[in-house]
Amino acid sequence: MTHPQLITQYAKNESCTIQQALAWAGSFLRNKGLPDPRLSAELLLGSVIGLERPGLILHRDRSLDKKEGVVFKEKVLRRAEHEPVAYLVGQKEFWSLTFEVNPQVLIPRPETELLVEQTLGILSNRTGPITLVELGTGSGAVSIALSKSLTHPLTTRLIATDISRGALRTAQKNAGLHGMEKTIHFVQGDWLRPFSSRSRWIDLMVSNPPYVSEKELLQLPTTVRKFEPLKALSGGQDGLEAIRLIFRQVVKQLKRGGWLILEIGESQGSQVLNLARKYHFNPITVLRDHAGKDRVLKACYHG
Numbered sequence: 646m647t648h649p650q651l652i653t654q655y656a657k658n659e660s661c662t663i664q665q666a667l668a669w670a671g672s673f674l675r676n677k678g679l680p681d682p683r684l685s686a687e688l689l690l691g692s693v694i695g696l697e698r699p700g701l702i703l704h705r706d707r708s709l710d711k712k713e714g715v716v717f718k719e720k721v722l723r724r725a726e727h728e729p730v731a732y733l734v735g736q737k738e739f740w741s742l743t744f745e746v747n748p749q750v751l752i753p754r755p756e757t758e759l760l761v762e763q764t765l766g767i768l769s770n771r772t773g774p775i776t777l778v779e780l781g782t783g784s785g786a787v788s789i790a791l792s793k794s795l796t797h798p799l800t801t802r803l804i805a806t807d808i809s810r811g812a813l814r815t816a817q818k819n820a821g822l823h824g825m826e827k828t829i830h831f832v833q834g835d836w837l838r839p840f841s842s843r844s845r846w847i848d849l850m851v852s853n854p855p856y857v858s859e860k861e862l863l864q865l866p867t868t869v870r871k872f873e874p875l876k877a878l879s880g881g882q883d884g885l886e887a888i889r890l891i892f893r894q895v896v897k898q899l900k901r902g903g904w905l906i907l908e909i910g911e912s913q914g915s916q917v918l919n920l921a922r923k924y925h926f927n928p929i930t931v932l933r934d935h936a937g938k939d940r941v942l943k944a945c946y947h948g
């Protein structure tokens with residue numbers, strides 16, 4: 646059967662095989678101009694029938710039952726409207742771990758693994774008990790990746806915050822899925838405000854805050870702009886509003902000699918470096934991601 650025939654057959658909802666369903670979905674998404682159409686089709690179908698991608702190839706002649714066909718088609722149509730594949734399948738891989746995601750949380754990005762790498766680098770040089778706080782944990786991916794990789798888990802106290810209750814519920818669920826529900830303490834609140842009565846108690850503070858400027862927000866792909874939580878993306882007019890607030894709060898709560906590790910936008914390196922200087926951090930490093938873009942600020946507090 647040729648592709649157009651397959652597509653007509655599928656569109657009429659006649660029963661079809663895995664191979665035929667993938668051919669239809671791949672062509673449909675390609676014609677709609679979506680990136681990676683075949684990969685999306687495989688991930689969507691895999692999630693509907695409970696098979697990994699190799700399983701789809703192995704069982705390519707298996708027929709979809711009526712319900713599977715209907716659910717798959719609905720997901721493909723939603724993808725054609727730019728809904729992120731990660732939300733449609735309900736999960737995303739980060740740090741080789743699988744996390745549940747939904748529209749309440751930002752989808753973990755591969756470049757955020759640099760935040761985890763740098764935090765682990767600092768932790769590996771420290772001895773004795775350490776208090777680590779993650780602000781704006783979202784799906785919990787960063788804190789959970791950290792806690793899964795800690796070499797001294799018993800001496801590290803890990804607190805993860807988020808202002809969104811929906812995000813915290815997702816993060817807690819993810820912690821449970823990875824057996825970390827007792828290791829990470831989740832706190833709801835606005836950045837460091839829940840702890841405003843404490844001073845100089847944090848050894849290490851890590852965050853992937855919202856840092857997209859108003860102008861950049863308009864240029865984001867539809868799949869991000871229309872579907873991911875604005876609160877997790879928008880850093881106000883110049884993209885630095887949340888980062889400035891974090892600096893103001895963190896200098897009251899970070900111990901002297903404590904570290905701040907922040908994900909930043911690719912054009913924010915020099916501005917964030919200046920902010921860190923103003924608040925008496927030293928040394929200050931801006932690190933680049935795999936695409937060669939400024940992505941992480943790492944700075945030690947000496948105020």
Ligand code: GLN
Pocket residue numbers: 754853854855856857865869877878879908
């Ligand atoms: N890197 C994300 C994006 O481009 C933004 C994440 C954030 O603001 N923390 O869409």
